[in-house]
Amino acid sequence: MLQKMRYQQTLQYPSFLSFLCSVFFLSFATSATNNFLQRGSSLSVEVDSDLLVSPDKSFTGGFYAVGKNAYCFSIWFTNSKDRTVVWMANRDKPVNGRGSRISLRRDGAMVLADVDGSTVWQTNTTATDVQRAELLDSGNLALKDPHGKILWQSFDFPTNTLLPNQPFTKSKKLVSASGRGSYFSGYFSLYFDNDNVLRLMYDGPDISSLYWPDPDFTVFQNGRTNYNSSRIAILDEMGTFLSTDKLQFNAADMGFGVKRRLTMDYDGNLRLYSLNNLSGLWEVSWEALTEPCKVHGICGRNGICVYAPQAQCSCPPGYGVTDPSNWNKGCKPKFNKTCSQANDVKFVELANVDFYGYDLDYSTESSIDSCRNLCLGDCRCEAFSYRLTGEQLCFTKSALFNGFRTPDFPGSIFLKLPASLETTEPNSTLIATNPICGIRESEIVIGSPSMFDNNSKKQTWVYLYSFVSAIGAVEVLIFVLGWWFLFRGHGVPASLEDGYRALSSQFRKFSYAELRKVTKKFKEELGRGASGAVYKGILADERVVAVKRLGDMYEGEEVFWAEISTIGRINHMNLVRMWGFCSERGHRILVYEYVENGSLDRHLFPPNFLGWKERFKVALGTAKGLAYLHHECLEWVIHCDVKPENILLDSEFEAKIADFGLAKLSQRGSPSSGFSRIRGTKGYMAPEWASTLPITAKVDVYSYGVVILEMLKGIRLSSWVVNNSTEEQEPELTRFVRIVKGKIQCREDDSWIEKIVDPRLEGQFSRRQATTMVEIGISCVEEDRNKRPAMASVLQLLLECEE
Known part of the structure; x- marks a missing residue:
C-alpha cells in the first residue's frame, strides 16, 4: 500500500520523478524510467519508478496491479484516467508483488521471473543480437539490435486491444477479458477465419458459435468477400479500419491527433474507443453490434438476453441462475430431464423469444400442434420455436443456447417442462436478474507463486485495493451529495438526474440565450417543417450547426429529457447526428450537425x-x-x-x-x-x-x-x-x-x-x-x-x- 502511495506521489510531483531518474542514471542502476531497457538490465515489481515511458509520454510500461499482491508486466495509456491496459505479457499468470522481476538478459531474451526465480514468460529471442528493449510512441514494445532493427515486438502478440498502425493478420487474435475489471482471458475473440473473413466468435466451455458478421446472411450479403488470398487488417491514425475482406469502418470523430484503441470487450462486443484528453475518459466511436443480445453465449446455457431497457441476462420459467457472479455458466433446470409421456409434459410459451442454433428438426407449413407433437416425440427436444411469418416455420431444439428476446422476432419459444413443475403463467414477462455489464468480480490474493497453476485462468479477481476502495467510496459520497444539493436547489425532479448523467458524456446542454446568440437571434432559416423551423448557427468552437426550434408538442421537461436520452443513443453514419439540446422554460430546441449540401x-x-x-x-x-x-x-x-x-x-x-x-x-x-x-x-x-x-x-x-x-x-x-x-x-x-x-x-x-x-x-x-x-x-x-x-x-x- 505504501508503495502505491509513493507511486501516486511521484505522478503528482514531476520534479521528484525527474530527480529519481537522474539519480538512477548517474548510478548506472538497472531500473529504468525512460523509453528503453539496456541488455543486462531489469525492472523490479517492488520499485514503482521502474517504468518504461514512450518518448511522447503517451504509453507507460511496467508492473500493473491486477489484484492483491498480483501483478502483470503491461503497457498502458499514460493519460487515461484508469490507466487503460493495451497489452499484457502474463495476463493468465500474474506474479508475486515481492521479488518478481523482468530482465533483458545477456543472451538476448526478455524474461519475466516470479519471486522464486521460475520463468513465467519470455520472448523467443535467445541467442540473438538484442541490444535494448524500447517502448515506442505507438505503444509497441520492441527488442532491437545495435542497428535499430526490430527482432521482436509486442505488436505481434496482442491481448484484447489493437492500436493504430498495429497489423492484424491471420496468426493473431484479440481475446476478451473474462469479466468486467478482470484481465484473465475470456471466451470472446476476433480473428480471421479459414475463409479469410474477419469474425467474432464465442468459444466457451460448452459451445463455440460465430455471431458477427450476421450468421443468417452469406459473406457477400454481409458486405464482405472471401475472394482474397491474404488476411490482414489495420487501424490507421485517422480512425479508419480496413481489412482485406472488405470490412471498413470509421471512428465517429475521424481525424488526426486522437488516441484510439480497438478492443475486444468482455461482453463480446468489438468497440473502437477515442480518448478524451480533458477528462481522461474513453468514448465509444464505433461498435460492431448495436444490439448486445446478438452476442452468442453472453448469458450461458439456457440463459436469455433481454432488454430492460439495457441488455440483461435472465432465466426462463423452470430454470434458475447457476452462478450469479458468472453468467457464462448460464441457468440450470429446476427439474430432472427424462423422456416423459405426453401427459407428463407441458409447454410454456415465451413470446418474441428464440434460441439461435441447435435445431433438431425443421419443417415448413406446419401447424403449432404438429410442431408440438414433433417435440413430444423426441426425447432430445428441450423446446420448439414456432414462427408465424406466412410459412409457419417449426424448429425443435436439442439445446438452449444463445437465447434472446426482441420485438422483431415474429414467433415464440415453447419450453418443454414437467407438467408437475410450478411456473409462472405462459407468456409471462421474463425477469432480468443481472445486467450483462454488472458481472461481479471476486478477489485473488497471492501469498506464494505456487498458488498459480494451469488452472489459474479459471479464477476471477479484482483490481481495486481496499485503500482505493475507501478513497473511491468517499469520492462517490461527495459526488452524490453534490448532485443532490445541485438538483434540489434548482427544483429538478429526481427522475431527471439519470437522464442528465446519461447525456453529459454525449451531448452538451445549451442555454436558450446561447443558442439565440449563435444563430444571431435565429436569423438564417434553413428550412421549416411540421415539427418546427431550422436555423443555421456557429458555435464558439467554430462548428457549424443546425438549430431546430420545436413546436408546442411536448408535455413537459421530464418527458422531453427522457426522449432525448433515447434519441441520443442512436448513432449511424446515415442519420443526422445530434450534438446538443435546450430545455429551458417553454423552449425545446435540438442542435444537430450541419449538413453541407442541404436536402435531396x-x-x-x-x-x-x-x-x-x-x-x-x-x-x-x-x-x-x-x-x-x-x-x-x-x-x-x-x-x-x-x-x-x-x-x-x-x-x-x-x-x-x-x-x-x-x-x-x-x-x-x-x-x-x-x-x-x-x-x-x-x-x-x-x-x-x-x-x-x-x-x-x-x-x-x-x-x-x-x-x-x-x-x-x-x-x-x-x-x-x-x-x-x-x-x-x-x-x-x-x-x-x-x-x-x-x-x-x-x-x-x-x-x-x-x-x-x-x-x-x-x-x-x-x-x-x-x-x-x-x-x-x-x-x-x-x-x-x-x-x-x-x-x-x-x-x-x-x-x-x-x-
Missing part, C-alpha cells in the same frame, strides 16, 4: 439535376439508415415522415436522414399499436394512415418506395394527373406504378427501362441498378403492407447490385 429535393427535381451515381448512393444510404432504425436500433424507431426534404446530403453526397426521432418525441403516451394523430406528408403517406390499422415500420417502407421511384423518374410523383381512359384525375404515383407494372409484365428486352428512368440522364446510368430500384420501389408501395419488404431486405438487394 433541392438537387433532384427540375431545374436542378443529380447524376446517377449520386442517386444510387442516396438510395443505398437512406436504406442503411432506415434499416438501422427498424432492425438494429434498440428502440426500433419508426420515422413516419420519409421524404426528400428529410434526406440531407453531405459534401460527398452521402445521405443522412433527418427528423428520425421526432415521431417518437411527438407520440409520447400514445398506445404502441397506434399513433394519436396522422403524421407524414401527402404523397408519401402509406394507405394505413387513413384506416384503423396499427402503424408499423411498413409506413416508412412505403415512403421510401415513393422516394426511390422519384429518384428514378426525377420528378415529384405526388401530383395529380388526368387518366386518359376515364378522364378522371388520379395520383401521378398510381399512374406511374400502373405503367411500370405493364412494361415489366410484357417486356421482351431491356429497352423498357430507358423509358422509365429520368430522360435528363441521357442513358448514363446502370441498367442493373435501375431495374433493381424499380422493382424495390414497386414492391414498397404495395397497398397491402404485408406485401411490402422489410428495410433489411431492401438494403440487401441494393448491396448486391452496388458497383
Whole structure:
C-alpha cells in the first residue's frame, strides 16, 4: 500500500520523478524510467519508478496491479484516467508483488521471473543480437539490435486491444477479458477465419458459435468477400479500419491527433474507443453490434438476453441462475430431464423469444400442434420455436443456447417442462436478474507463486485495493451529495438526474440565450417543417450547426429529457447526428450537425439535376439508415415522415436522414399499436394512415418506395394527373406504378427501362441498378403492407447490385 502511495506521489510531483531518474542514471542502476531497457538490465515489481515511458509520454510500461499482491508486466495509456491496459505479457499468470522481476538478459531474451526465480514468460529471442528493449510512441514494445532493427515486438502478440498502425493478420487474435475489471482471458475473440473473413466468435466451455458478421446472411450479403488470398487488417491514425475482406469502418470523430484503441470487450462486443484528453475518459466511436443480445453465449446455457431497457441476462420459467457472479455458466433446470409421456409434459410459451442454433428438426407449413407433437416425440427436444411469418416455420431444439428476446422476432419459444413443475403463467414477462455489464468480480490474493497453476485462468479477481476502495467510496459520497444539493436547489425532479448523467458524456446542454446568440437571434432559416423551423448557427468552437426550434408538442421537461436520452443513443453514419439540446422554460430546441449540401429535393427535381451515381448512393444510404432504425436500433424507431426534404446530403453526397426521432418525441403516451394523430406528408403517406390499422415500420417502407421511384423518374410523383381512359384525375404515383407494372409484365428486352428512368440522364446510368430500384420501389408501395419488404431486405438487394 505504501508503495502505491509513493507511486501516486511521484505522478503528482514531476520534479521528484525527474530527480529519481537522474539519480538512477548517474548510478548506472538497472531500473529504468525512460523509453528503453539496456541488455543486462531489469525492472523490479517492488520499485514503482521502474517504468518504461514512450518518448511522447503517451504509453507507460511496467508492473500493473491486477489484484492483491498480483501483478502483470503491461503497457498502458499514460493519460487515461484508469490507466487503460493495451497489452499484457502474463495476463493468465500474474506474479508475486515481492521479488518478481523482468530482465533483458545477456543472451538476448526478455524474461519475466516470479519471486522464486521460475520463468513465467519470455520472448523467443535467445541467442540473438538484442541490444535494448524500447517502448515506442505507438505503444509497441520492441527488442532491437545495435542497428535499430526490430527482432521482436509486442505488436505481434496482442491481448484484447489493437492500436493504430498495429497489423492484424491471420496468426493473431484479440481475446476478451473474462469479466468486467478482470484481465484473465475470456471466451470472446476476433480473428480471421479459414475463409479469410474477419469474425467474432464465442468459444466457451460448452459451445463455440460465430455471431458477427450476421450468421443468417452469406459473406457477400454481409458486405464482405472471401475472394482474397491474404488476411490482414489495420487501424490507421485517422480512425479508419480496413481489412482485406472488405470490412471498413470509421471512428465517429475521424481525424488526426486522437488516441484510439480497438478492443475486444468482455461482453463480446468489438468497440473502437477515442480518448478524451480533458477528462481522461474513453468514448465509444464505433461498435460492431448495436444490439448486445446478438452476442452468442453472453448469458450461458439456457440463459436469455433481454432488454430492460439495457441488455440483461435472465432465466426462463423452470430454470434458475447457476452462478450469479458468472453468467457464462448460464441457468440450470429446476427439474430432472427424462423422456416423459405426453401427459407428463407441458409447454410454456415465451413470446418474441428464440434460441439461435441447435435445431433438431425443421419443417415448413406446419401447424403449432404438429410442431408440438414433433417435440413430444423426441426425447432430445428441450423446446420448439414456432414462427408465424406466412410459412409457419417449426424448429425443435436439442439445446438452449444463445437465447434472446426482441420485438422483431415474429414467433415464440415453447419450453418443454414437467407438467408437475410450478411456473409462472405462459407468456409471462421474463425477469432480468443481472445486467450483462454488472458481472461481479471476486478477489485473488497471492501469498506464494505456487498458488498459480494451469488452472489459474479459471479464477476471477479484482483490481481495486481496499485503500482505493475507501478513497473511491468517499469520492462517490461527495459526488452524490453534490448532485443532490445541485438538483434540489434548482427544483429538478429526481427522475431527471439519470437522464442528465446519461447525456453529459454525449451531448452538451445549451442555454436558450446561447443558442439565440449563435444563430444571431435565429436569423438564417434553413428550412421549416411540421415539427418546427431550422436555423443555421456557429458555435464558439467554430462548428457549424443546425438549430431546430420545436413546436408546442411536448408535455413537459421530464418527458422531453427522457426522449432525448433515447434519441441520443442512436448513432449511424446515415442519420443526422445530434450534438446538443435546450430545455429551458417553454423552449425545446435540438442542435444537430450541419449538413453541407442541404436536402435531396433541392438537387433532384427540375431545374436542378443529380447524376446517377449520386442517386444510387442516396438510395443505398437512406436504406442503411432506415434499416438501422427498424432492425438494429434498440428502440426500433419508426420515422413516419420519409421524404426528400428529410434526406440531407453531405459534401460527398452521402445521405443522412433527418427528423428520425421526432415521431417518437411527438407520440409520447400514445398506445404502441397506434399513433394519436396522422403524421407524414401527402404523397408519401402509406394507405394505413387513413384506416384503423396499427402503424408499423411498413409506413416508412412505403415512403421510401415513393422516394426511390422519384429518384428514378426525377420528378415529384405526388401530383395529380388526368387518366386518359376515364378522364378522371388520379395520383401521378398510381399512374406511374400502373405503367411500370405493364412494361415489366410484357417486356421482351431491356429497352423498357430507358423509358422509365429520368430522360435528363441521357442513358448514363446502370441498367442493373435501375431495374433493381424499380422493382424495390414497386414492391414498397404495395397497398397491402404485408406485401411490402422489410428495410433489411431492401438494403440487401441494393448491396448486391452496388458497383
